[in-house]
Amino acid sequence: MLTLVVFLPLAVCAGLLLWPRPVSDRVCTGVWIAAAAVDLALAAALWAGFDPDGGLQYEQRADWIPTAGVGYHVGVDGLSLPLLALTCVLFLAVAVYSLRETRRVRAYACLFLFLETVCLGLFSALDLILFFVYFDLSIVGMYFVIAGWGHGERGRAAALKFFLYTFIGSLALLLGFIGLYLAASPHTFDITELAAADPLAGRGAYAALVLLALGVGLAVKTPAVPFHTWLPPAHTEAPAAGSAILAGVLLKMGTYGFVRIAMPLLPGVWREYALAFIVVGAVSAVYGALVALGQTDVKRMIAYTSVNHMGYVVLAVGAAGVLSGTDDQARTLAVTGAVTQMVSHGLITGALFLLTGVLYERGRTYAVEAYSGLAGPAPRFAAAVAVAAFASLGIPGFSGFIAEFQIFTGSLAAQATATALAVTGILLTAALFLRALRQMFLGALRLPPGSPDGRFGDLAVPETTAVAPLLGLALVIGVLPRPLLDVIEPASRAVAGLVAR
Amino acid sequence: MLELFLLLAAALFSVGLYGALSQQSIVMIMMGIELMIAGVITAAAALWHFLAPAAADGQVIVVAAVVAMAVEMAMGFAVTTAVFRSRDIDTADAAEDLKG
Amino acid sequence: MSALLWLLAAVPLTAGTALLLTGRRLDRPAPALGVAAAAATLGLAVASAVLRPEASAPLFAGIRAGLRVDGLSAVMTVVVAAVTLAVLVFSAGEKDRLSQGGRFHGLMLLFAGAMLITVTATTLPLLLMAWEVMGAASWALIGFWWRQPQRTRAADTAFLTTRTADLGLYLAAGAALAGGVTALDLDALAGARGPWVHLLTAGVVAAAFGKSAQLPFSFWLSRAMQAPSPVSALLHAATMAAAGAYLLLRLHALLEATAWGGPLVAWTGAATALLLGVAAAAQRDLKQLLAASTCSQIGFMVLAAGTGGVAAGTAQLTAHAAVKAGLFLAAGAWLYALGTKQLPALRGAARAWQWVGAAFTACALALAGLPPLSLWAAKDEVLAAAFAQSAALYATGLAAAAVSAVYSVKALWYVLRETPGDAWQGYDTEESGTRRVTPLMRPPLLVLAAAAVALGVLALPGVFSALRDAVGTPDEPSPSAWQLPLSAAVALSAAWLAWRIQGRGPGPRLLRPAAVRRWAAGWLGLEQAARTLAVRPVLALARATAVFDDRVVDGAVHRAARAALTAAGLARRSDDGGVDALVRAVARTARRLGRAARRPQTGLLHQYYAQAAVGFAVLTLLLLSLR
């Protein structure tokens, strides 16, 4: 069942690619939307049949390369199911949004279907090499999206930097996996067996080296400061749908890696270096917010807020590793907050990037100063951006607050000064979003010279149907967090337990 | 006695090597390689005679060396004539189109 | 029983969001729907005040979202619901000015729902959620006329200032959890262990001061006056501004848990009451005057919370809600009619519209603290509680009371004079006045004025002891025999003196030295201080880090300083700096190495021979040396 969910988009992609007769753009996008919808339905079925306290479920195991200790082992638990559902929702939203896309739609649809399989595969992978295979393929897929459909010449340079940067991260990750593989007594790449065996328990220096490799690999993908400089050019040059997926799903691979691989498999050394991750998290949060405040390009600004939000996740994950002065509830709260933040950031920033895509289509520029008073001609668009902006800066009633409250409450006990520093991040985020809203949407109407037809149309149907469900879901999680938290909490309690052993 | 033979072989080998490294003309380079093979032959024969006369391995090395000499020379002259016919040059350094 | 409580919160919230989402279609019936919802909420509030229901629901791991109506909450819910109803009726009267009625009434109801949750919440997360939603609603309402840039800038300032202070609550939640209060229950917060209780108290106090515009955060209330008058009446007078004081009243046990908690709160309250009173006296704009007076009156409530006078604080809060809402509505009515809120231009406004004038006069006199009106009684109870703490506090409070009399009379003096001939030049400075007051505006004014007067009954010992039992602090000190007449005398003399000085012509200023007057008029220069100390350095830091992130190559800045780089050079180097500079440095060395690696491939055979021979010789030496 799980493998079906993962490989359905790939099958549809292959079918679409190898279809002999030329296929019209409309049909391509239609097939893409149908595939994404079916996949979402299957994911919903998985969620319905999921027993929160059942640990790993829907497990499927098969031998891939037994002699090398590599097996096709997939399964889902409280940590990965929400991310799986998030991926399906985001890809459906992006599919609906791309109804307005005109450039080489067939290749575009196939590429995104391929990316969906890769992302679903990664979140359901329980084998290090399977995780790495999907990790790499996601880089390849996103490279072609940015290079093929990015904005002009700088698109290719940004795509190349993105590929090289994240590829270095993935190779560091591979070296870390090899370190783990060799440390386990029966050499294996299987995550569950490694978690049970805790191979690097006694070996200080070697374990630290493996953690450094894993840490760098995942930090590049998260992205955490100072490895974040690939993100803004990649985002500003990527097409709107590409940015939504890059921010909504691909960034989660790094943070998910911390929660799925780094913490359970290296508990001892994780506890030892938890402070380093807390500091990186806090610095990323504040630095990301500060640089975002200094931006003049709205898409770069949102990209840097992603650095800020992911900084909170790294802070929470680090705080979960500090045993002194914290109790089990605080650590569980921190990990639950981290996973909720991944889901909430995916929804909200995905919506924000789609909306910037709408902005670019009408104004042909991301400069904040170029626009003013857009609330006049486009009230629905202004309302959507205002809601998304407030959700992103953590206003209660949206999932952002639920996540950030748990992170701050859970992390303060572990490291008070770092958390206090990180909390100022939400203030900086508030300032930058309000300034952008005021500059672009309020005041007298002024449009950039480049806008094609001289006026600023309101949201079209595909754009509204793409963005509205994302914000709706964020609202539902914000108001009724229990259904989501019931699934996450047992799993995060398990992870907190694993780290503390 | 073995040392004398080995000394002779080493001398032959190094003269041949110097010849191959310093000469311009292809044929002279091949002559250098010939001398090196000659050195190897004397060394192999001496080593066989003084160290392991029981087994015939040493003699087989000599035969192999002679075969190698023949094959290398045949190939060498073939290549030299081909180069001369197509580019009208006989020195190795004139042929330097392929570089970088 | 608990369904009543969920309903109390749900009715305004759902009605508000419904009105907001429907957008322009419901603009016509919006005022009526708004008033209906407010009336329903008032009914529910009264019912819940009587029945005292309790409800809770799971929220986070081991933390619940609880609601309960106890003594303090009962009073607060009724006050909030009543003032909301009055204000919505008034804004129904002003519907042509508030063209987008759906958005306005939606936001007001959303705010009312959030305020009701704040006053009934029993756990910190739920309180924080409602607290932040109030801030957001206030941002949306201040910037309601979003086409005018100065209003939206004011909304941003207000929101960011309150949010800065709200960070305290986030830290307080974390500190509570670390301190052992795992359920984050408000009543149990005082029991937090060790050093965490100090951080917890600091967080709560900071958040309360921010929301209630006490020193040093009070400048945002001045900017909040850009909002439509009904908003000022509801948010920035009766409910939101008082929420901070309510929180301190609710957590007075926590304040006592730390040695420095109570005194800090008390003295800040007293200082705010006095200084902001002086600022109010120096204002020339009626709404600014009323705003500064709000800060000082809330100072009294904070003083009461600091000295343990919960009942006194509640009384002051209730009385002030009625008085200030009435005053703001009256100012709103005149603004609607004359298009101005400058005091000199409002000369004779009370005579032009008798009902509005009468209500304004009643409320202003109550504000002045003249006996037998409501604020005189409430203020005495607060001063009694302060006197029990320390005489200096009592003296400051009395001085603040005197100052409140001064500014109330100043406003009254202008309004009660007969309208001069050339008054029309001052009209229509803010907006185009309609020269009439709609019938719907009158009833709320009268009700509030009546309430302002009737609450004077609080001075009676019987009523005050009933309030003390309801609020749960029976042993609170009640005003002794000599305190009541003393404060009455002080108020009367201050009022008479102010009337006389004001009487000697429009020129004279109450405050002699011009510098002090300018300082007071500018709201004690707090905003300039905040801007220079906090906002400008943060923005500069932000721009600096953005530039650092974008362009600082490890040596680039140094080379740029040497003026070798032209602007084109700067543009060329405009990709990211930091680690990325490292990457570009690596790329440059790789390019140099690439050229070097290709150099041995010269195409000359003898060089190949030589290089190969050297290579293998080196390898042999390496092997030999590693014996």
Next chain:
Amino acid sequence: MNRNLTALLPEICLVGAAVTGLLAGSWLPRHRQWSVAVLAAAAALAGLAATAHTLAADGEQTVFSAAFAVDAATGAARLAVLITLLLLLAVSAPGVRGHRRESEYWVLLMLSAAGTLALAGANDLLMLFAGYLLASVPAYALAGFAKDARGVEAALKYYLLGALFGVVMLGGVALMYGAGRGTGYRQLHTALPAAPYGVVAVGLVAVLAGLLFKSGAAPAHFWMPDVADGAAAPVAAFVTTLPKIGALIAVYRLLHQAMPADTVDWPLLLAVLAAASMTLGNLAAFFQTSATRLLAYSAVSQAGYLLMAAAVATRSELAQQGLLFYLPAYALTNLGAFAVVAELPHARRLEDYRGLARRRPALAAVLVVCLLGLVGTPPTAVFIGKLEVFSAAVDGGYTWLAVLAAVNTVASLFYYLRWLAPCFRPAGDEDRLRTVLAPSGTWAAAAACAAATGSLVLGLAAGAALPLADGPLLR
């Protein structure tokens, strides 16, 4: 003295086919000479069948008094070489069709393949040298097959360097004979510890010189870029894949079987060689403009990664499995890339590939799979190969080498992407496209697709392939 000839069936098939092909070539009219190619293909298939039989019926044995070992390594080598030979036949078919000396081309190809198999199975220094000669001499002729100015120069350089290193290797064999009083690996393994240190060291380096020349590793790599650039594309494909397989397995077998660990510190020597090869190959490939030269330097760097496995031959049991899986994977992927180059003879520079995705999507897809495969992105076979080799290096204590290899992999990504990027850029004018991207023949395209899919399938089905490479080496 096991004289069981059936053990050498694949080699015999090849040599037999070569001889009959040579004779037939002199009688067949020019338009019927393609039948020699069919004969070659038949010989290769027969060889494959024989190898399958020996692997299935586990006929591991050493023949001719242990001069030639038929074991897991030989089995893997045979599979890799014969499959590569089949692909090479397909790639060269269009270019050589109707050539005056077409049959000699096929014969030379078969002889060189036989020589490579001899190299892989040699268990005796003399057998090694014989294999070296048989593999090299036909290659010199193939390099100059086109007899044009560039081809002849390539042949000249290839021959002269080959001759020099052949003689140096023979000298090494003589020295090792002197030190170990015998040329068989079993004899050497017992006698070398007692031999004088200097003689063994110089002898080993000399023997390795020849093998490094064949595998194109630094410092004997100078010929590879020039030969690949000068010769025709199919020959360049042959030169960079086939001999490398035999040579690297010979290096592994020599070090694993003949060299006892305590005599000379050869692991460090091999580690230095690997580091030099991969770094030099990658750096030189950075700003290449010619496609074949870029692939040649990439082949040099791949030799570096393969030598990592040889460096930890005796220190990690993953090494043999890694090497024997990485070699066929590399061969398939490299051949795929060269097949695309052979298919587009007029597109010599990287810019000429502009707009390939629009005009020939299949070839562009093959190029993407092969180039990203050479980098090691999953799920291609090279990824599993690199994974094994990296694990072996880390297991063998050379973590710094694994990290250097990872950095080199990232560097290699840069020049592969410089080649891929133009393919997806919108094409310029149509007629330039029609001339530059003119295909040379369907066989080459078929070979390209076969190689690419082979690389992907081998990657996905690595589970089945790896056990084949796991058997013990016979001494």
